[in-house]
Amino acid sequence: MASSSSMRPAAGHLLRLVEGRPRLIGSAAPSFLAAAAPFSTSASRCARKTRDNNRIRGVSPLRRTGPREPLSxxxxxxxxxTDYKxxxxxxxxxxxxxxxPQKGKLINTPAEDQAHGRPWKVEELRKKSWEDLHALWWACxxxxxxxxxxxAERAxxxxxxxEHEAIERDHVVxxxxxxxxxxxxERYYLWEDAYQLxxxxxxxxLTGKGPAYTPRYDAENGGDYLVQEAEAEAKADPSTISSESKVAHEQAPKL
Known part of the structure:
Protein backbone atom coordinates (compact mmCIF):
# COMPACT_ATOMS: atom_id res chain seq x y z
CA MET A 1 0.00 0.00 0.00
CA ALA A 2 1.38 3.34 -1.04
CA SER A 3 1.85 5.95 1.58
CA SER A 4 0.47 9.50 1.47
CA SER A 5 3.89 10.96 0.91
CA SER A 6 4.31 8.93 -2.22
CA MET A 7 1.00 10.18 -3.72
CA ARG A 8 1.76 13.91 -3.40
CA PRO A 9 4.13 14.15 -6.42
CA ALA A 10 1.59 12.38 -8.62
CA ALA A 11 -1.27 14.75 -7.66
CA GLY A 12 0.86 17.82 -8.28
CA HIS A 13 1.86 16.55 -11.70
CA LEU A 14 -1.79 15.94 -12.60
CA LEU A 15 -2.80 19.53 -11.71
CA ARG A 16 -0.02 20.95 -13.82
CA LEU A 17 -1.25 18.99 -16.81
CA VAL A 18 -4.79 20.29 -16.41
CA GLU A 19 -3.68 23.95 -16.17
CA GLY A 20 -1.39 23.68 -19.19
CA ARG A 21 -4.01 22.07 -21.46
CA PRO A 22 -5.58 24.59 -23.94
CA ARG A 23 -9.32 25.28 -23.44
CA LEU A 24 -11.60 24.85 -26.43
CA ILE A 25 -13.72 27.76 -27.66
CA GLY A 26 -17.31 27.38 -26.61
CA SER A 27 -16.60 24.81 -23.97
CA ALA A 28 -18.60 25.22 -20.81
CA ALA A 29 -16.72 26.42 -17.80
CA PRO A 30 -17.15 24.68 -14.53
CA SER A 31 -20.05 25.80 -12.43
CA PHE A 32 -17.82 27.19 -9.74
CA LEU A 33 -15.99 29.31 -12.33
CA ALA A 34 -19.16 30.90 -13.91
CA ALA A 35 -18.91 34.75 -14.36
CA ALA A 36 -21.17 36.75 -11.99
CA ALA A 37 -23.22 39.85 -12.99
CA PRO A 38 -21.34 43.18 -12.77
CA PHE A 39 -21.89 44.95 -9.46
CA SER A 40 -23.49 48.44 -9.60
CA THR A 41 -24.53 50.84 -6.83
CA SER A 42 -27.09 52.77 -8.96
CA ALA A 43 -30.77 51.81 -8.83
CA SER A 44 -32.54 50.52 -11.89
CA ARG A 45 -34.97 53.44 -11.89
CA CYS A 46 -32.06 55.87 -12.10
CA ALA A 47 -30.95 54.52 -15.43
CA ARG A 48 -30.16 57.07 -18.10
CA LYS A 49 -33.06 57.88 -20.38
CA THR A 50 -32.40 57.21 -24.00
CA ARG A 51 -35.59 58.86 -25.30
CA ASP A 52 -35.38 62.50 -26.34
CA ASN A 53 -38.26 64.46 -24.76
CA ASN A 54 -37.60 67.59 -26.77
CA ARG A 55 -40.22 67.56 -29.51
CA ILE A 56 -38.81 70.53 -31.37
CA ARG A 57 -35.21 69.29 -31.49
CA GLY A 58 -33.92 69.57 -35.01
CA VAL A 59 -36.60 72.01 -36.14
CA SER A 60 -34.79 74.90 -37.80
CA PRO A 61 -36.21 77.51 -40.18
CA LEU A 62 -32.70 78.19 -41.50
CA ARG A 63 -32.00 74.57 -42.45
CA ARG A 64 -35.61 74.00 -43.49
CA THR A 65 -35.98 71.03 -41.23
CA GLY A 66 -39.44 70.24 -39.94
CA PRO A 67 -40.63 68.19 -37.00
CA ARG A 68 -39.54 64.58 -36.83
CA GLU A 69 -43.04 63.30 -36.14
CA PRO A 70 -45.92 63.78 -38.58
CA LEU A 71 -48.65 66.10 -37.41
CA SER A 72 -52.36 65.34 -37.53
CA THR A 82 -69.83 84.12 -39.26
CA ASP A 83 -70.66 87.77 -38.70
CA TYR A 84 -73.77 86.91 -36.74
CA LYS A 85 -74.36 89.18 -33.79
CA PRO A 101 -75.07 112.33 -18.54
CA GLN A 102 -77.79 111.43 -21.04
CA LYS A 103 -79.14 108.31 -22.65
CA GLY A 104 -76.74 107.32 -25.41
CA LYS A 105 -74.12 109.89 -24.38
CA LEU A 106 -70.83 108.65 -22.95
CA ILE A 107 -69.34 111.77 -21.30
CA ASN A 108 -69.92 115.50 -21.15
CA THR A 109 -67.80 118.06 -22.89
CA PRO A 110 -65.50 120.23 -20.74
CA ALA A 111 -67.82 123.20 -21.25
CA GLU A 112 -70.81 121.19 -20.00
CA ASP A 113 -68.93 120.00 -16.91
CA GLN A 114 -67.83 123.54 -16.16
CA ALA A 115 -71.38 124.93 -16.36
CA HIS A 116 -72.37 124.49 -12.72
CA GLY A 117 -73.32 126.74 -9.85
CA ARG A 118 -71.87 127.24 -6.40
CA PRO A 119 -72.29 124.75 -3.55
CA TRP A 120 -75.13 125.07 -1.03
CA LYS A 121 -74.33 127.09 2.07
CA VAL A 122 -74.99 125.87 5.58
CA GLU A 123 -77.30 128.83 6.26
CA GLU A 124 -79.47 127.78 3.32
CA LEU A 125 -79.50 124.13 4.28
CA ARG A 126 -80.67 124.89 7.84
CA LYS A 127 -84.03 126.03 6.42
CA LYS A 128 -84.61 122.76 4.56
CA SER A 129 -86.75 119.92 5.86
CA TRP A 130 -85.63 116.36 6.42
CA GLU A 131 -87.16 115.26 3.10
CA ASP A 132 -85.41 118.04 1.19
CA LEU A 133 -82.03 117.21 2.73
CA HIS A 134 -82.55 113.52 1.98
CA ALA A 135 -83.42 114.23 -1.68
CA LEU A 136 -80.50 116.65 -2.07
CA TRP A 137 -78.07 114.12 -0.58
CA TRP A 138 -79.03 111.39 -3.06
CA ALA A 139 -78.94 113.89 -5.94
CA CYS A 140 -75.32 114.61 -4.98
CA ALA A 152 -63.36 105.93 -15.97
CA GLU A 153 -64.50 106.15 -19.59
CA ARG A 154 -62.13 109.05 -20.21
CA ALA A 155 -59.20 106.99 -18.91
CA GLU A 163 -60.46 115.69 -16.38
CA HIS A 164 -59.78 119.07 -14.73
CA GLU A 165 -63.35 120.29 -15.24
CA ALA A 166 -64.78 117.02 -13.91
CA ILE A 167 -62.64 117.22 -10.76
CA GLU A 168 -63.74 120.81 -10.10
CA ARG A 169 -67.38 119.78 -10.47
CA ASP A 170 -66.83 116.91 -8.05
CA HIS A 171 -65.34 119.28 -5.46
CA VAL A 172 -68.44 121.49 -5.62
CA VAL A 173 -70.70 118.48 -5.01
CA GLU A 186 -76.35 120.40 14.52
CA ARG A 187 -79.85 118.93 14.57
CA TYR A 188 -78.61 115.85 16.34
CA TYR A 189 -76.98 117.94 19.08
CA LEU A 190 -80.19 119.95 19.48
CA TRP A 191 -82.18 116.75 19.76
CA GLU A 192 -79.86 115.50 22.51
CA ASP A 193 -80.34 118.74 24.48
CA ALA A 194 -84.11 118.57 24.04
CA TYR A 195 -84.14 114.95 25.18
CA GLN A 196 -82.27 115.81 28.37
CA LEU A 197 -84.72 118.63 29.10
CA LEU A 206 -90.97 109.33 27.46
CA THR A 207 -91.99 105.77 28.36
CA GLY A 208 -94.06 105.33 25.21
CA LYS A 209 -97.20 104.38 27.13
CA GLY A 210 -100.04 106.86 27.31
CA PRO A 211 -100.01 110.48 26.12
CA ALA A 212 -96.58 112.00 25.58
CA TYR A 213 -97.59 115.40 27.00
CA THR A 214 -99.83 115.86 30.05
CA PRO A 215 -100.07 119.52 31.20
CA ARG A 216 -100.50 120.33 34.87
CA TYR A 217 -103.43 122.32 36.36
CA ASP A 218 -102.94 125.98 37.12
CA ALA A 219 -103.31 126.08 40.89
CA GLU A 220 -103.49 129.87 41.09
CA ASN A 221 -106.14 130.49 38.43
CA GLY A 222 -107.92 127.20 39.07
CA GLY A 223 -108.28 126.51 35.35
CA ASP A 224 -107.22 123.75 33.08
CA TYR A 225 -104.90 124.39 30.17
CA LEU A 226 -106.74 121.90 28.02
CA VAL A 227 -110.10 123.58 28.66
CA GLN A 228 -108.68 127.00 27.85
CA GLU A 229 -107.14 125.74 24.62
CA ALA A 230 -110.41 124.05 23.59
CA GLU A 231 -112.38 127.27 24.19
CA ALA A 232 -109.87 129.29 22.19
CA GLU A 233 -110.07 126.85 19.28
CA ALA A 234 -113.89 126.89 19.40
CA LYS A 235 -113.94 130.68 19.15
CA ALA A 236 -111.57 130.63 16.20
CA ASP A 237 -113.50 127.86 14.33
CA PRO A 238 -116.27 129.37 12.07
CA SER A 239 -118.36 126.18 12.34
CA THR A 240 -119.00 126.83 16.05
CA ILE A 241 -120.50 130.33 15.48
CA SER A 242 -124.32 130.47 15.74
CA SER A 243 -126.48 131.32 12.71
CA GLU A 244 -127.74 134.59 14.28
CA SER A 245 -124.21 135.80 14.79
CA LYS A 246 -123.37 134.95 11.19
CA VAL A 247 -126.38 136.96 9.87
CA ALA A 248 -125.49 139.95 12.04
CA HIS A 249 -121.92 139.76 10.86
CA GLU A 250 -122.97 139.69 7.21
CA GLN A 251 -125.39 142.66 7.61
CA ALA A 252 -122.80 144.78 9.34
CA PRO A 253 -121.48 147.67 7.21
CA LYS A 254 -118.14 147.00 5.64
CA LEU A 255 -115.45 149.65 5.84
Whole structure:
Protein backbone atom coordinates (compact mmCIF):
# COMPACT_ATOMS: atom_id res chain seq x y z
CA MET A 1 0.00 0.00 0.00
CA ALA A 2 1.38 3.34 -1.04
CA SER A 3 1.85 5.95 1.58
CA SER A 4 0.47 9.50 1.47
CA SER A 5 3.89 10.96 0.91
CA SER A 6 4.31 8.93 -2.22
CA MET A 7 1.00 10.18 -3.72
CA ARG A 8 1.76 13.91 -3.40
CA PRO A 9 4.13 14.15 -6.42
CA ALA A 10 1.59 12.38 -8.62
CA ALA A 11 -1.27 14.75 -7.66
CA GLY A 12 0.86 17.82 -8.28
CA HIS A 13 1.86 16.55 -11.70
CA LEU A 14 -1.79 15.94 -12.60
CA LEU A 15 -2.80 19.53 -11.71
CA ARG A 16 -0.02 20.95 -13.82
CA LEU A 17 -1.25 18.99 -16.81
CA VAL A 18 -4.79 20.29 -16.41
CA GLU A 19 -3.68 23.95 -16.17
CA GLY A 20 -1.39 23.68 -19.19
CA ARG A 21 -4.01 22.07 -21.46
CA PRO A 22 -5.58 24.59 -23.94
CA ARG A 23 -9.32 25.28 -23.44
CA LEU A 24 -11.60 24.85 -26.43
CA ILE A 25 -13.72 27.76 -27.66
CA GLY A 26 -17.31 27.38 -26.61
CA SER A 27 -16.60 24.81 -23.97
CA ALA A 28 -18.60 25.22 -20.81
CA ALA A 29 -16.72 26.42 -17.80
CA PRO A 30 -17.15 24.68 -14.53
CA SER A 31 -20.05 25.80 -12.43
CA PHE A 32 -17.82 27.19 -9.74
CA LEU A 33 -15.99 29.31 -12.33
CA ALA A 34 -19.16 30.90 -13.91
CA ALA A 35 -18.91 34.75 -14.36
CA ALA A 36 -21.17 36.75 -11.99
CA ALA A 37 -23.22 39.85 -12.99
CA PRO A 38 -21.34 43.18 -12.77
CA PHE A 39 -21.89 44.95 -9.46
CA SER A 40 -23.49 48.44 -9.60
CA THR A 41 -24.53 50.84 -6.83
CA SER A 42 -27.09 52.77 -8.96
CA ALA A 43 -30.77 51.81 -8.83
CA SER A 44 -32.54 50.52 -11.89
CA ARG A 45 -34.97 53.44 -11.89
CA CYS A 46 -32.06 55.87 -12.10
CA ALA A 47 -30.95 54.52 -15.43
CA ARG A 48 -30.16 57.07 -18.10
CA LYS A 49 -33.06 57.88 -20.38
CA THR A 50 -32.40 57.21 -24.00
CA ARG A 51 -35.59 58.86 -25.30
CA ASP A 52 -35.38 62.50 -26.34
CA ASN A 53 -38.26 64.46 -24.76
CA ASN A 54 -37.60 67.59 -26.77
CA ARG A 55 -40.22 67.56 -29.51
CA ILE A 56 -38.81 70.53 -31.37
CA ARG A 57 -35.21 69.29 -31.49
CA GLY A 58 -33.92 69.57 -35.01
CA VAL A 59 -36.60 72.01 -36.14
CA SER A 60 -34.79 74.90 -37.80
CA PRO A 61 -36.21 77.51 -40.18
CA LEU A 62 -32.70 78.19 -41.50
CA ARG A 63 -32.00 74.57 -42.45
CA ARG A 64 -35.61 74.00 -43.49
CA THR A 65 -35.98 71.03 -41.23
CA GLY A 66 -39.44 70.24 -39.94
CA PRO A 67 -40.63 68.19 -37.00
CA ARG A 68 -39.54 64.58 -36.83
CA GLU A 69 -43.04 63.30 -36.14
CA PRO A 70 -45.92 63.78 -38.58
CA LEU A 71 -48.65 66.10 -37.41
CA SER A 72 -52.36 65.34 -37.53
CA UNK A 73 -53.39 67.74 -40.27
CA UNK A 74 -56.33 67.01 -42.53
CA UNK A 75 -57.26 68.48 -45.88
CA UNK A 76 -60.70 69.52 -44.69
CA UNK A 77 -61.42 73.23 -44.69
CA UNK A 78 -61.54 74.86 -41.29
CA UNK A 79 -64.96 76.42 -40.64
CA UNK A 80 -64.92 80.19 -40.64
CA UNK A 81 -66.82 82.21 -38.04
CA THR A 82 -69.83 84.12 -39.26
CA ASP A 83 -70.66 87.77 -38.70
CA TYR A 84 -73.77 86.91 -36.74
CA LYS A 85 -74.36 89.18 -33.79
CA UNK A 86 -77.32 88.43 -31.56
CA UNK A 87 -79.71 91.31 -31.10
CA UNK A 88 -80.26 91.72 -27.39
CA UNK A 89 -83.26 93.80 -26.47
CA UNK A 90 -82.63 96.19 -23.62
CA UNK A 91 -84.92 98.50 -21.75
CA UNK A 92 -84.84 102.04 -23.10
CA UNK A 93 -85.42 103.40 -19.60
CA UNK A 94 -82.86 101.17 -17.90
CA UNK A 95 -81.75 102.47 -14.48
CA UNK A 96 -78.08 102.20 -15.46
CA UNK A 97 -78.54 105.11 -17.84
CA UNK A 98 -78.52 107.28 -14.71
CA UNK A 99 -74.74 106.77 -14.51
CA UNK A 100 -74.32 108.67 -17.78
CA PRO A 101 -75.07 112.33 -18.54
CA GLN A 102 -77.79 111.43 -21.04
CA LYS A 103 -79.14 108.31 -22.65
CA GLY A 104 -76.74 107.32 -25.41
CA LYS A 105 -74.12 109.89 -24.38
CA LEU A 106 -70.83 108.65 -22.95
CA ILE A 107 -69.34 111.77 -21.30
CA ASN A 108 -69.92 115.50 -21.15
CA THR A 109 -67.80 118.06 -22.89
CA PRO A 110 -65.50 120.23 -20.74
CA ALA A 111 -67.82 123.20 -21.25
CA GLU A 112 -70.81 121.19 -20.00
CA ASP A 113 -68.93 120.00 -16.91
CA GLN A 114 -67.83 123.54 -16.16
CA ALA A 115 -71.38 124.93 -16.36
CA HIS A 116 -72.37 124.49 -12.72
CA GLY A 117 -73.32 126.74 -9.85
CA ARG A 118 -71.87 127.24 -6.40
CA PRO A 119 -72.29 124.75 -3.55
CA TRP A 120 -75.13 125.07 -1.03
CA LYS A 121 -74.33 127.09 2.07
CA VAL A 122 -74.99 125.87 5.58
CA GLU A 123 -77.30 128.83 6.26
CA GLU A 124 -79.47 127.78 3.32
CA LEU A 125 -79.50 124.13 4.28
CA ARG A 126 -80.67 124.89 7.84
CA LYS A 127 -84.03 126.03 6.42
CA LYS A 128 -84.61 122.76 4.56
CA SER A 129 -86.75 119.92 5.86
CA TRP A 130 -85.63 116.36 6.42
CA GLU A 131 -87.16 115.26 3.10
CA ASP A 132 -85.41 118.04 1.19
CA LEU A 133 -82.03 117.21 2.73
CA HIS A 134 -82.55 113.52 1.98
CA ALA A 135 -83.42 114.23 -1.68
CA LEU A 136 -80.50 116.65 -2.07
CA TRP A 137 -78.07 114.12 -0.58
CA TRP A 138 -79.03 111.39 -3.06
CA ALA A 139 -78.94 113.89 -5.94
CA CYS A 140 -75.32 114.61 -4.98
CA UNK A 141 -74.56 110.88 -4.82
CA UNK A 142 -75.98 110.36 -8.31
CA UNK A 143 -73.95 113.29 -9.65
CA UNK A 144 -70.76 111.89 -8.15
CA UNK A 145 -71.51 108.51 -9.76
CA UNK A 146 -71.87 110.22 -13.12
CA UNK A 147 -68.56 112.02 -12.66
CA UNK A 148 -66.79 108.78 -11.66
CA UNK A 149 -68.21 106.97 -14.70
CA UNK A 150 -67.07 109.80 -16.98
CA UNK A 151 -63.56 109.70 -15.51
CA ALA A 152 -63.36 105.93 -15.97
CA GLU A 153 -64.50 106.15 -19.59
CA ARG A 154 -62.13 109.05 -20.21
CA ALA A 155 -59.20 106.99 -18.91
CA UNK A 156 -60.28 103.92 -20.90
CA UNK A 157 -60.59 105.76 -24.20
CA UNK A 158 -57.52 107.96 -23.48
CA UNK A 159 -59.21 111.17 -24.54
CA UNK A 160 -56.81 113.42 -22.67
CA UNK A 161 -59.20 116.28 -21.91
CA UNK A 162 -62.00 117.16 -19.53
CA GLU A 163 -60.46 115.69 -16.38
CA HIS A 164 -59.78 119.07 -14.73
CA GLU A 165 -63.35 120.29 -15.24
CA ALA A 166 -64.78 117.02 -13.91
CA ILE A 167 -62.64 117.22 -10.76
CA GLU A 168 -63.74 120.81 -10.10
CA ARG A 169 -67.38 119.78 -10.47
CA ASP A 170 -66.83 116.91 -8.05
CA HIS A 171 -65.34 119.28 -5.46
CA VAL A 172 -68.44 121.49 -5.62
CA VAL A 173 -70.70 118.48 -5.01
CA UNK A 174 -68.54 117.35 -2.09
CA UNK A 175 -68.79 120.78 -0.42
CA UNK A 176 -72.59 120.56 -0.64
CA UNK A 177 -72.53 117.12 0.98
CA UNK A 178 -70.29 118.43 3.77
CA UNK A 179 -72.83 121.20 4.42
CA UNK A 180 -75.63 118.62 4.69
CA UNK A 181 -73.60 116.63 7.22
CA UNK A 182 -72.95 119.81 9.20
CA UNK A 183 -76.67 120.64 9.40
CA UNK A 184 -77.59 117.09 10.41
CA UNK A 185 -74.93 117.15 13.13
CA GLU A 186 -76.35 120.40 14.52
CA ARG A 187 -79.85 118.93 14.57
CA TYR A 188 -78.61 115.85 16.34
CA TYR A 189 -76.98 117.94 19.08
CA LEU A 190 -80.19 119.95 19.48
CA TRP A 191 -82.18 116.75 19.76
CA GLU A 192 -79.86 115.50 22.51
CA ASP A 193 -80.34 118.74 24.48
CA ALA A 194 -84.11 118.57 24.04
CA TYR A 195 -84.14 114.95 25.18
CA GLN A 196 -82.27 115.81 28.37
CA LEU A 197 -84.72 118.63 29.10
CA UNK A 198 -87.67 116.32 28.44
CA UNK A 199 -86.33 113.82 30.96
CA UNK A 200 -86.40 116.53 33.63
CA UNK A 201 -89.87 117.85 32.67
CA UNK A 202 -92.69 116.11 34.63
CA UNK A 203 -95.29 117.01 31.99
CA UNK A 204 -93.54 114.92 29.29
CA UNK A 205 -93.83 111.13 29.25
CA LEU A 206 -90.97 109.33 27.46
CA THR A 207 -91.99 105.77 28.36
CA GLY A 208 -94.06 105.33 25.21
CA LYS A 209 -97.20 104.38 27.13
CA GLY A 210 -100.04 106.86 27.31
CA PRO A 211 -100.01 110.48 26.12
CA ALA A 212 -96.58 112.00 25.58
CA TYR A 213 -97.59 115.40 27.00
CA THR A 214 -99.83 115.86 30.05
CA PRO A 215 -100.07 119.52 31.20
CA ARG A 216 -100.50 120.33 34.87
CA TYR A 217 -103.43 122.32 36.36
CA ASP A 218 -102.94 125.98 37.12
CA ALA A 219 -103.31 126.08 40.89
CA GLU A 220 -103.49 129.87 41.09
CA ASN A 221 -106.14 130.49 38.43
CA GLY A 222 -107.92 127.20 39.07
CA GLY A 223 -108.28 126.51 35.35
CA ASP A 224 -107.22 123.75 33.08
CA TYR A 225 -104.90 124.39 30.17
CA LEU A 226 -106.74 121.90 28.02
CA VAL A 227 -110.10 123.58 28.66
CA GLN A 228 -108.68 127.00 27.85
CA GLU A 229 -107.14 125.74 24.62
CA ALA A 230 -110.41 124.05 23.59
CA GLU A 231 -112.38 127.27 24.19
CA ALA A 232 -109.87 129.29 22.19
CA GLU A 233 -110.07 126.85 19.28
CA ALA A 234 -113.89 126.89 19.40
CA LYS A 235 -113.94 130.68 19.15
CA ALA A 236 -111.57 130.63 16.20
CA ASP A 237 -113.50 127.86 14.33
CA PRO A 238 -116.27 129.37 12.07
CA SER A 239 -118.36 126.18 12.34
CA THR A 240 -119.00 126.83 16.05
CA ILE A 241 -120.50 130.33 15.48
CA SER A 242 -124.32 130.47 15.74
CA SER A 243 -126.48 131.32 12.71
CA GLU A 244 -127.74 134.59 14.28
CA SER A 245 -124.21 135.80 14.79
CA LYS A 246 -123.37 134.95 11.19
CA VAL A 247 -126.38 136.96 9.87
CA ALA A 248 -125.49 139.95 12.04
CA HIS A 249 -121.92 139.76 10.86
CA GLU A 250 -122.97 139.69 7.21
CA GLN A 251 -125.39 142.66 7.61
CA ALA A 252 -122.80 144.78 9.34
CA PRO A 253 -121.48 147.67 7.21
CA LYS A 254 -118.14 147.00 5.64
CA LEU A 255 -115.45 149.65 5.84
Missing amino acids: VSWEDIPRP PQIKTDENHPLWAFF CRERNRISTSN RTKLGFG QRTMKGIKHVLT AQEDPEIN
